[in-house]
Amino acid sequence: MFLGVDAGGTNLDVVLADRQGIISTYKMSGDLGDGFVDAVEETAGEVLSELERVVVASTRVLNADVQDRLPDCTNVLVPGVGLSPELGFQGERNVVVDGCIDHRGRETEEVDEEKLTSLDTETATAAVTAKFGVRNPETENEAREQLERSGKFEAISIGHAATGTPGFPSRAGTAVANAKAMPTFREVADAVESGVDHLDVDARVYFLKGDGGTVTSEHGREAPGYTVGGGPSASTMGLLALMRREDLDSEDALLVDVGGTTTDITAVRDGNPVMGSGSTIDGIETRYNAADSLDLPYGGDTAVGDDGLTRYREGNAAAFGGEVPTLTDALNDAERLDIGDMGKSREALECLAVDPSDVFEEYYDAMSTAVENFVARLDFSPSRMVLGGVLAEAVSEGIARNLDFITEAVVPEYADVAGAVGCAASRPSVRTDVYVDTARAQISVTPGGVEATVERGEEFTSSEARKLVERCAVAASVGGNVDDERASGYSDGVSSEPNVEMQEFENYNVVQKSRKRGEIIDAAAQKEPGLADYVESWGES
Amino acid sequence: MSGSTEKTGEFQDGHKTEDVGRDKVENRVAVIYHPDYLLHEHSPTHPERRERLTYTMDQLREEGVFELQEVDIVEPSPVTEADMEMVHTRGYLEKLQRMSRTGTGSLSVDTQVSEHVWDQALLAAGGVHEACSLAVDPNSGYRRSFAMTRPGGHHAFSDDGHGFCFTNNTAVAIRKIQRETDVEKVLLWDWDAHHFDGTQEIFYDDPSVLTISTHQSGRTLFPGTGYEEEVGEGEGEGFNVNVPLPRKTGDEGYLRVVEEIFEPIAREYDPDFLFVEAGQDCHFTDPITDLGVTAQGYGRLMDHAIDAAEEICGGKLAASLAGGYGIEGGLPYTNLSVIASLAGLDTSNIKEPSRYTPPGREPGVGNVVERVKEVQGEWWGLVMVGRD
Numbered sequence: 001m002f003l004g005v006d007a008g009g010t011n012l013d014v015v016l017a018d019r020q021g022i023i024s025t026y027k028m029s030g031d032l033g034d035g036f037v038d039a040v041e042e043t044a045g046e047v048l049s050e051l052e053r054v055v056v057a058s059t060r061v062l063n064a065d066v067q068d069r070l071p072d073c074t075n076v077l078v079p080g081v082g083l084s085p086e087l088g089f090q091g092e093r094n095v096v097v098d099g100c101i102d103h104r105g106r107e108t109e110e111v112d113e114e115k116l117t118s119l120d121t122e123t124a125t126a127a128v129t130a131k132f133g134v135r136n137p138e139t140e141n142e143a144r145e146q147l148e149r150s151g152k153f154e155a156i157s158i159g160h161a162a163t164g165t166p167g168f169p170s171r172a173g174t175a176v177a178n179a180k181a182m183p184t185f186r187e188v189a190d191a192v193e194s195g196v197d198h199l200d201v202d203a204r205v206y207f208l209k210g211d212g213g214t215v216t217s218e219h220g221r222e223a224p225g226y227t228v229g230g231g232p233s234a235s236t237m238g239l240l241a242l243m244r245r246e247d248l249d250s251e252d253a254l255l256v257d258v259g260g261t262t263t264d265i266t267a268v269r270d271g272n273p274v275m276g277s278g279s280t281i282d283g284i285e286t287r288y289n290a291a292d293s294l295d296l297p298y299g300g301d302t303a304v305g306d307d308g309l310t311r312y313r314e315g316n317a318a319a320f321g322g323e324v325p326t327l328t329d330a331l332n333d334a335e336r337l338d339i340g341d342m343g344k345s346r347e348a349l350e351c352l353a354v355d356p357s358d359v360f361e362e363y364y365d366a367m368s369t370a371v372e373n374f375v376a377r378l379d380f381s382p383s384r385m386v387l388g389g390v391l392a393e394a395v396s397e398g399i400a401r402n403l404d405f406i407t408e409a410v411v412p413e414y415a416d417v418a419g420a421v422g423c424a425a426s427r428p429s430v431r432t433d434v435y436v437d438t439a440r441a442q443i444s445v446t447p448g449g450v451e452a453t454v455e456r457g458e459e460f461t462s463s464e465a466r467k468l469v470e471r472c473a474v475a476a477s478v479g480g481n482v483d484d485e486r487a488s489g490y491s492d493g494v495s496s497e498p499n500v501e502m503q504e505f506e507n508y509n510v511v512q513k514s515r516k517r518g519e520i521i522d523a524a525a526q527k528e529p530g531l532a533d534y535v536e537s538w539g540e541s
Numbered sequence: 542m543s544g545s546t547e548k549t550g551e552f553q554d555g556h557k558t559e560d561v562g563r564d565k566v567e568n569r570v571a572v573i574y575h576p577d578y579l580l581h582e583h584s585p586t587h588p589e590r591r592e593r594l595t596y597t598m599d600q601l602r603e604e605g606v607f608e609l610q611e612v613d614i615v616e617p618s619p620v621t622e623a624d625m626e627m628v629h630t631r632g633y634l635e636k637l638q639r640m641s642r643t644g645t646g647s648l649s650v651d652t653q654v655s656e657h658v659w660d661q662a663l664l665a666a667g668g669v670h671e672a673c674s675l676a677v678d679p680n681s682g683y684r685r686s687f688a689m690t691r692p693g694g695h696h697a698f699s700d701d702g703h704g705f706c707f708t709n710n711t712a713v714a715i716r717k718i719q720r721e722t723d724v725e726k727v728l729l730w731d732w733d734a735h736h737f738d739g740t741q742e743i744f745y746d747d748p749s750v751l752t753i754s755t756h757q758s759g760r761t762l763f764p765g766t767g768y769e770e771e772v773g774e775g776e777g778e779g780f781n782v783n784v785p786l787p788r789k790t791g792d793e794g795y796l797r798v799v800e801e802i803f804e805p806i807a808r809e810y811d812p813d814f815l816f817v818e819a820g821q822d823c824h825f826t827d828p829i830t831d832l833g834v835t836a837q838g839y840g841r842l843m844d845h846a847i848d849a850a851e852e853i854c855g856g857k858l859a860a861s862l863a864g865g866y867g868i869e870g871g872l873p874y875t876n877l878s879v880i881a882s883l884a885g886l887d888t889s890n891i892k893e894p895s896r897y898t899p900p901g902r903e904p905g906v907g908n909v910v911e912r913v914k915e916v917q918g919e920w921w922g923l924v925m926v927g928r929d
Contacts, residue, residue, distance in 0.1 A: 081894055082877060083604045084887040100894050103600050103873055108894035132603055166602035508579075508595045511586045511868075522599065 002494075002532075003044055003203070004424030005056045005192075006234050006417070007032045009063055010260060014043040015420035019534040022424070025417045032058065032191040037198055048201050052493065055423040057208040058188045059231030061181045061224060061281070070180040070282045071124035071154065076147075077172055078111055078130035078139065088129065088172035090284055093122055097143075104437060104520075105135030105444070111143055121152040125182060127175035129159030131168040134446055135435055155182035161222035163287060164433020164446025164524065170287060177225045177281035185224035189217055204478070204493075206428065210279045210290025212237045213429020213529025216479040219447050229279045229290030231419070232257075236266045236273050236291055238422030239386045241535045242412035252382040254371065254406070256399065257418065258389035260301040261313045265294040265371060267380050272530065274378060289529075294374040298363055300328040300391045306353050309362045318348035325349045328391065330359035337394040360398060368402035375405070385409045388418030427499070428477035428492040429529035434469045436460075439510040439518025445472045449479055457518055465507050465521045470500045473525040494532040501526045568885035571615040571675045572607075573668045573688040573861075574598070580657040581692055587651070588829055588866040589705040594689055600873035601880070611884040617671040617688075619663035620713055624670075627716040628709055628743055633700040637662070637707060649703035658692070662708040665690040669861045670714035676859035677724050677814055685847070685883045687819075688861035689876070695737040695818055695863055696764060704735065704764055711818055711861065712743045715750060718814070725749060728812035728854075730803060731756075732795075732842060733820020733863040734830040736767025736783065740818070746777040751810045755798050757823075757832055758785035758909075769909075769916045779920030782806060784913050788831040791903035792838030795823070799845045801910050806921045807849045814857045815850040817843070821865030821875040825900050826893070829866050833900040836874035836892050843882035858883075870897045 001023070004015040012035045014026045026043040028035055044051060064070055075091025080100030088094075099111035111130075119126075128143045130136075140158040147156050157179040159171045192205055206214035210229020220227050235257035243253075253268045267274040276292030278285060297311040303324045304310065316322035318329045319340025329345035331337035333356040349356055375382065385406045387396045392411045400409035414421055433446040441456035450472055460468065474480075478492050492498075504524040510517045579591040606612050625634055637659055640646045644656030672688035675681040694711055696704030711729065718724050729744070731737040731754045744750040759765040773781035784798050807815070821827075823834040834842075843860070850858035860879065865872045870893060878891045893899065907926070914923040 079890070081874070081890060081892050082600070083606070083881060084890060086887075087605060087609070102894045102896070103596060103603065104869065106894075106896070108896045166599070167605040167608055168603055169605040170608060506595060508592050509585055509590070511590065511592065514586050516586060 001044070001047055001050045001052060002424045003040065003051055003054045004420040004422065005036070005039070005054065006419030006423060007056065007058045007060070008231060008259065008419065009059050012036070012039050013417040013420040014039045015414070015417055015424045016044045016047070017424040019537065021538040022414055022421065025414060025420065027417060032056070032188055036191055036195040040195065040199060048199055051201050051203040053206060054192070054196060054201070054203045055206045055208060055214050055426060056188070056192050057230040057234035057419055057423050058227065060188050061184045061228045062231055064184045065228070065281055071183060073176045073179045074119065074123045074126040074153070075172060075176050076116070076126060076128045076143065078128070078133070078143070079168065080109065080131045082131060088169035090173040091127065091176045095119065099130065099139065101130055101132040101136045101139055103132055103135070104440065105132060105435070105442060107136060107139055111139060113146055116143055116146045117150055119147070119150070119152065124154045125156065125179040126153045127157045127159070127172065127179040129168065129172040129175045133158070134160045134164045134433060135444055137444055137448060155179055155186070157182060157222070160446055161448055162225070163431070165287065165431070170285070173284050174225060174286050177284040177286045178223050180282050181224040181228060182221070185220065185227065189221055193217060208234050208237070208423055208426060209429065209529065210288055211275065211429065211529040212273055212291065212422070212426055213527070214426050215430060218449060218479050219430065223447065225279060225281055225286040226288050228281055228286070229288070232264050232293050232295070233273070233291050234419035234422040235264065235388050236422065237426050237531065238418035238420070239388045239412070239415070240268065240273070241421055241425035241531055241538070242414055242418065243386050243410070244531065244535050244538065251384060252380055253384040253386055254382045256385060256387045258387060258391040258395060259299045261297070261299045263296045263298055263367065265374060266291045267374070267378055267382065269380070274380070292378065294370055296366065296370055298327065298366060300326060302327045304330060304349070304352065304354065304359050308354055309359050317345070319345045325352065327359060327363060330356040331391065331394045334360070336360070337391065339390065360395065363395070364398040364402055367399045371403060381405065383407045387411050388415040390416050392416070425531050425535045427494045427530055427532040429527045430473065430477045431503070431524060431526045432469070432473040432476040433524045434472045434521065436468070436521040437510065437518065445476060447476050450475045460507070460519065460521065462507060465523070466502060466505065469502065469505070469521065469523040469525045470498055473500045473527045474498050477527040492527070494534065496533055499528045499530065501528055566610045568611055568684050568883070569682060570612050570880065570884040571672065571683040571686040572612060572880060573615050573617050573672050573686060573690065575616050575664055575668065577661060577664055578668070578689070578691045581655050581661045583651070583653040583655070583705065589692065591691070592868050593865060593872055594691060596868055597689065597872045597876045600877055604877060606877070606880065609884070611886060612880065615671060615675070617664065617668040619660070619667040620670055620717065624666065624713055624717050625663070625708060627720070628699060628712045630700040648701065648707065652703050652705055652707070658707055661692065665692060665694065666708060666710040666713040669710040670717050672859040672861055673714045673718045673814070673816065677718060677722050677857050684856060686859045687880055687883055688859070690861060693863050695731055695733060695740045696735070697739040698742045702739070706739060709739050709743055711816065712740060715816065719749065724813045726810065726812040727751070727814050727816060728807055728810055729753065729816045729818065730846065731818035731820065731863065732823065733818060734822040734827065734832055735763055735820065735864060736785070737818065738764045738766045741771065741781055744777065745773050745781060746775040748776050748780045751780045751806070751812065753782040753784070753803060753806065755784045755786065755795065755803070757790070757830055758787060761788050762830060769912050772916060779917070782913065782917055784909060786832070786906055786909055787904045789833045789900060789903050790906055791825070791833030791900060792835055792841065794903055794906040795834055795838060795842060796845070797906055798910060799842065801926065802913055802917070802923065804845070804849055805923055806917070807853055809921055812854050814854055815846060817846050817858070817860035818863045819860045819879055820863035821872055822867070824865065824867045824871035824875050826867035826870035826897055827865065833903050835899045836878045837888070839875045840878035840882045840888040840891060843879040847882065
């Protein structure tokens with residue numbers, strides 16, 4: 001069984017599902033720290049021993065970023081020889097340290113340990129990135145250990161854990177972004193893992209990524225930037241899963257998540273979310289994929305003033321004890337909605353010189369203008385709109401009415417907990433970079449934690465080399481090791497196919513003194529994000 | 542690294558962002574490359590093997606070169622057979638096509654034909670032509686260009702090939718540029734360690750292409766030609782310059798040749814376009830030559846070429862990779878150095894890792910330089926400085 005948990009900051013939604021469909025759902029006020037254990041017990045208390053996967057989407061890092069609460073970072077660079085290290089200066093403080101790794105992963109100059117240990121504490125976090133560090137993980141690992149021993153930093157990220165993609169300056173940026181996200185993500189992961197331990201649940205914990213795949217908790221702790229887009233992608237994946245039977249594969253669609261603070265719109269083409277330029281953290285491009293999403297500053301909790309709808313949240317809706325009326329209260333007042341204390345909604349709005357219907361008409365107008373621009377930018381022609389969130393039913397007709405090209409607006413069952421559904425429905429996914437040098441009997445796999453070995457002088461046919469890379473990608477997606485994956489036939493626990501796309505593949509010889517000494521495999525494979533196989537059969541029974 | 546730097550301040554972005562207009566980049570460079578350049582193989586352990594490009598591309602990607610505003614990868618198109626015929630005889634082209642179809646045979650003991658040779662020759666000439674075309678077109682968006690193609694071309698004659706070369710990419714590209722654009726006079730500087738015997742033959746009687754070769758003397762290196770007295774013939778007399786350098790010549794020797802021979806002749810010739818055939822086999826790690834140039838030295842050579850182009854032909858400069866067989870210790874650094882120089886990037890830290898030790902001493906080149914001046918002085922105003 002699978003547990004999906006969507007922690008949006010103020011609400012915690014949980015969905016229990018198995019291979020046949022959704023079994024139960026639960027919605028409560030609160031966040032992971034105070035509510036996780038209760039919410040899991042409420043939803044899955046009877047079947048805790050049967051849980052295989054717990055998948056969590058959290059907006060905690062995103063919220064900290066929006067509120068400008070992420071810590072500063074000391075960006076430690078080991079550039080060796082080549083272009084100016086200034087190209088990778090993306091920390092608040094940037095420190096260049098002597099040391100060099102060459103393109104075959106050989107450490108040709110040792111890292112200046114003295115400089116590392118004598119760094120003073122100007123920032124809460126640090127990141128260490130070496131040019132070609134991906135080919136020789138020990139260099140960055142050892143540098144991190146040095147910094148950890150000095151005890152000066154709250155969190156330290158490393159370049160090769162961030163990404164295996166070539167590009168030292170960008171990787172340094174991604175490592176800085178990860179370092180900034182680490183302390184906040186650690187709180188999230190600790191809350192979930194300690195909750196799982198407390199309940200004695202023997203399930204693997206994953207976090208949702210911005211691209212709709214899931215990443216292991218271990219990998220998330222090393223590269224939390226992956227998860228920063230997980231909150232928004234949860235509802236996208238949930239709505240996709242809920243619409244699975246409606247054949248979204250064949251037509252373009254818009255997915256609309258009406259939340260408390262924002263309304264987020266994503267596009268679906270060929271059954272998959274359309275990806276954007278990637279997540280950013282504190283203004284730094286992480287290069288981690290995330291759905292191209294249009295986020296409007298209007299949701300159920302958006303405050304209403306004498307001039308109508310504002311762009312701000314000042315607290316809960318009056319119907320839920322808030323001081324200031326909100327969009328939810330306006331919908332309650334007009335009887336488009338019936339949630340919370342209807343009387344409180346009315347009372348709050350009576351104090352204002354505004355007609356409630358003008359409030360949600362203003363919301364519809366803002367939505368339709370933004371959606372038209374979004375659709376034009378993506379050169380996209382959707383005919384269907386799928387809505388999720390508590391207000392979805394109340395606003396679907398109003399939003400669709402102004403958009404000529406939308407012929408159908410659908411609010412599927414479980415739309416109010418779409419984000420948690422998305423968590424329960426997504427499959428493991430990761431981009432994996434593999435570099436093999438058989439002349440040196442070396443294999444490095446990014447993300448780390450994947451055990452694999454090659455023999456000195458081992459020879460691979462092209463198809464064997466590709467299979468090795470695929471196995472590494474599957475193993476990395478579930479935090480396993482390559483030999484296990486070989487035995488279990490590429491299984492990630494939820495898919496019958498490996499779902500691995502080879503993105504880059506080069507295989508060439510190492511020749512020295514006119515003799516072949518070995519070969520290099522330099523490849524990147526993406527274990528594709530998407531819905532788990534079992535979602536196909538949801539609702540059939 | 543010598544010392545270290547530290548910078549404190551605002552967030553700095555190290556890669557492409559939307560808000561920086563591409564037009565604002567002054568020295569934007571096109572690196573011409575195609576994955577099909579990896580197809581041809583004489584044999585897997587041949588010095589001119591595909592790894593010459595793969596290791597370099599590997600270094601460039603990790604450096605983030607292609608993420609910079611200043612550098613783009615541009616994929617070329619092949620030239621046509623008719624383009625080839627501007628340089629090569631019909632009979633020779635047919636022979637190459639025939640051999641390529643079966644993927645057998647060789648032009649010389651070290652120049653084997655594979656099934657990819659013909660297609661790749663068209664694409665290699667297309668790559669060099671693309672580089673020239675972008676560099677001479679003021680509206681291309683690129684200030685300068687560098688073609689990383691295989692196989693090489695400068696040992697290809699109009700009717701034969703050897704020395705790992707099949708067709709003369711540079712000659713085809715230059716003829717095509719001369720035919721299709723306003724460019725009439727071209728200055729071609731070939732700094733490959735080997736004498737450009739094929740290129741010299743093709744342009745030997747042609748004053749519209751001034752050819753200068755700086756190379757390891759034919760007394761100690763293939764192809765055994767390229768002496769001072771080979772000066773061109775007919776109308777082309779005085780438009781071919783050979784500078785045969787002694788073994789172990791390094792950065793200083795090359796810079797002296799540049800300043801005392803290349804630059805004065807370039808100024809006086811006053812071409813419309815400068816082309817550099819950038820053989821990276823003068824590097825001290827090269828396994829089949831015996832020179833002593835470093836990655837830093839290569840950057841300086843390109844700096845001089847850029848300055849010359851700015852002074853004499855409105856900056857119109859294209860370069861292409863020729864030889865270079867120091868696959869691990871040479872090419873990744875020399876290619877990075879010349880590309881960084883072309884793009885106006887900081888080259889001060891581009892050097893070989895410490896496992897490669899540059900030669901400490903180099904021979905004087907005064908005798909060669911003065912001999913070249915004596916011979917070429919008949920056509921060019923060269924100032925005698927004195928022998929070593």
